[in-house]
Amino acid sequence: MSVERFGAAEDLYSPAAVSHFTEPRNVGAVEAADGKGSGTNPSCGDRTTITVRVSGGRVAEARFRTFGCVAAIASASALTEMVTGRSVDEAHALMPGDVIAELGGLPARKEGCALMAVGALRAALVDARVRAGGAA
Amino acid sequence: MRRVYLDHAATTPVDPEVADAMARVLREIPGNPSSIYAEGRAARALVDRAREEVAAAIGADASEIVFTSGGTEADNLALRGVLKARRGEADGLVVSAIEHHAVLDTADDLERHAHVRVTRVPVTRDGLVDPSDVEHALDDRTALVSIMHANNEIGTIEPVEEIGRVCRDRNVAFHTDAVQTVGVLPFDVRELPVDLVSINAHKFYGPKGVGALYVRQGTRIATMQTGGGQEKGRRTGTENVAGIVALGTAMRIAARRREEDALRLAGLRDQIIDGVCARIPGTVLTGHPTRRLPNNASFCFPGTQGESLIVALDLEGISASSGSACTSGDTEPSHVLLAIGLDRKVAQGSLRITVGRDTTDADVARLLDVLPRVVERLRAVSQEPVPAT
Numbered sequence: 001m002s003v004e005r006f007g008a009a010e011d012l013y014s015p016a017a018v019s020h021f022t023e024p025r026n027v028g029a030v031e032a033a034d035g036k037g038s039g040t041n042p043s044c045g046d047r048t049t050i051t052v053r054v055s056g057g058r059v060a061e062a063r064f065r066t067f068g069c070v071a072a073i074a075s076a077s078a079l080t081e082m083v084t085g086r087s088v089d090e091a092h093a094l095m096p097g098d099v100i101a102e103l104g105g106l107p108a109r110k111e112g113c114a115l116m117a118v119g120a121l122r123a124a125l126v127d128a129r130v131r132a133g134g135a136a
Numbered sequence: 137m138r139r140v141y142l143d144h145a146a147t148t149p150v151d152p153e154v155a156d157a158m159a160r161v162l163r164e165i166p167g168n169p170s171s172i173y174a175e176g177r178a179a180r181a182l183v184d185r186a187r188e189e190v191a192a193a194i195g196a197d198a199s200e201i202v203f204t205s206g207g208t209e210a211d212n213l214a215l216r217g218v219l220k221a222r223r224g225e226a227d228g229l230v231v232s233a234i235e236h237h238a239v240l241d242t243a244d245d246l247e248r249h250a251h252v253r254v255t256r257v258p259v260t261r262d263g264l265v266d267p268s269d270v271e272h273a274l275d276d277r278t279a280l281v282s283i284m285h286a287n288n289e290i291g292t293i294e295p296v297e298e299i300g301r302v303c304r305d306r307n308v309a310f311h312t313d314a315v316q317t318v319g320v321l322p323f324d325v326r327e328l329p330v331d332l333v334s335i336n337a338h339k340f341y342g343p344k345g346v347g348a349l350y351v352r353q354g355t356r357i358a359t360m361q362t363g364g365g366q367e368k369g370r371r372t373g374t375e376n377v378a379g380i381v382a383l384g385t386a387m388r389i390a391a392r393r394r395e396e397d398a399l400r401l402a403g404l405r406d407q408i409i410d411g412v413c414a415r416i417p418g419t420v421l422t423g424h425p426t427r428r429l430p431n432n433a434s435f436c437f438p439g440t441q442g443e444s445l446i447v448a449l450d451l452e453g454i455s456a457s458s459g460s461a462c463t464s465g466d467t468e469p470s471h472v473l474l475a476i477g478l479d480r481k482v483a484q485g486s487l488r489i490t491v492g493r494d495t496t497d498a499d500v501a502r503l504l505d506v507l508p509r510v511v512e513r514l515r516a517v518s519q520e521p522v523p524a525t
Contacts, residue, residue, distance in 0.1 A: 003139060012447070013447065018451065021444070021447065021448070022448070022451060024517055027516060027517050028519075044484075045480065045481065045484055046441065065517065065518060065519045066517055066518060067439070067441060067518035068441050068444070068518075069441055069442075069443040069444055070443055070444055070447045072441075073444065073517055
């Protein structure tokens with residue numbers, strides 16, 4: 001019996017989630033962003049803001065800021081990586097389940113954290129479309 | 137990587153001498169203390185001796201010690217037992233806003249299901265209960281006051297002596313949850329005007345799953361469970377002989393070591409408090425600056441969130457806890473942090489460091505090296521403005 005054997009950090013969060021948490025990708029805000037959106041989790045007070053640069057119908061750059069738990073940070077980090085280079089429509093169609101799959105799963109009852117990231121992204125994409133003069 | 141365990145308020149590692157005593161009982165004493173033949177008598181003798189050890193450590197008489205399954209059961213027995221015994225003549229219960237859930241949730245339950253009138257007295261920014269608030273909450277139908285000796289989250293030591301005197305003047309029974317203090321601070325029921333005291337072995341290097349309730353002679357208390365009548369009917373059920381022996385042993389060791397330990401731990405605690413405040417801008421020290429447990433350093437770091445702090449430290453090999461570790465997905469900041477008036481957002485970034493016998497200077501140095509980096513990294517991700525200190 002040992003703490004190391006039965007208490008690995010990966011038993012709580014997947015290696016991918018741990019990686020996105022300890023070395024988050026795309027932290028910050030896109031300079032002169034085309035769109036900005038926020039998502040909050042009213043049950044715990046966590047908040048994610050995502051900014052995007054859109055070019056030729058594709059997400060050229062996405063960055064995030066998150067105040068929240070490991071799952072919230074990992075979800076936002078993974079999502080910004082997933083959408084970079086994708087078409088706006090594809091990005092908009094991503095579901096919380098896609099983020100969770102990318103992370104190799106999240107602990108039970110942490111699904112809302114992925115939803116928060118997806119909500120922030122969609123809000124940012126809608127904002128970019130409105131600002132570009134298109135319909136929301 | 138050597139792990140650095142800094143969560144002794146959650147639980148302490150079992151003292152090897154305690155573990156040995158417990159293992160010997162499990163291996164060598166097969167009897168039930170209620171049996172009158174040799175095996176039973178041996179088990180009974182061990183339980184009796186442990187009862188005397190526990191009693192001696194707090195200045196009580198052995199007949200005043202009721203063994204329980206731990207602190208939660210002791211709290212439940214105190215509240216439910218006294219209110220039940222006084223049913224029909226007194227129905228008032230006074231608690232503080234920062235009691236452990238074992239007291240607060242029991243009070244809620246009694247209020248909802250047993251027609252008990254509950255008064256919750258507030259605390260100051262430092263987490264102190266004002267004895268005059270307790271006095272004002274008393275009326276001629278108050279059955280019990282329950283105020284903890286020291287708070288498990290922020291470490292503030294409550295003025296239980298003054299509160300006890302208020303209760304005694306008004307002839308109201310006084311319970312204190314001393315789970316964080318017995319074995320840590322001097323505690324003598326001949327000096328403290330307390331009638332019921334909750335004790336928990338695993339907070340002072342005993343095993344989990346055993347504790348005791350001190351019940352002062354003459355205090356009226358009813359039982360919560362029915363059965364074979366053990367513990368003079370106050371807590372029936374075959375005694376946890378090995379656990380009880382372990383509790384007695386842990387208590388005896390704590391009485392011997394307490395003073396020296398407290399002095400050393402307070403030094404480590406102060407190193408942590410000073411080091412963290414100096415290295416991390418915007419640190420909020422929670423709890424009373426001086427009237428606090430010798431092992432407790434608790435903080436909030438605005439711009440961070442509890443679970444992130446805990447997991448980041450865990451990944452660096454450091455174990456600590458938070459009053460806001462959102463593991464269930466919908467955690468409110470702790471009731472204690474809100475009761476001392478902290479902003480909800482600030483309370484989300486709480487961290488509790490509690491040192492113990494096994495904590496070394498090197499452990500403290502490691503914490504002071506790792507924690508500022510962790511806070512800085514999380515703040516870089518959240519980019520919440522950090523208030524000036």
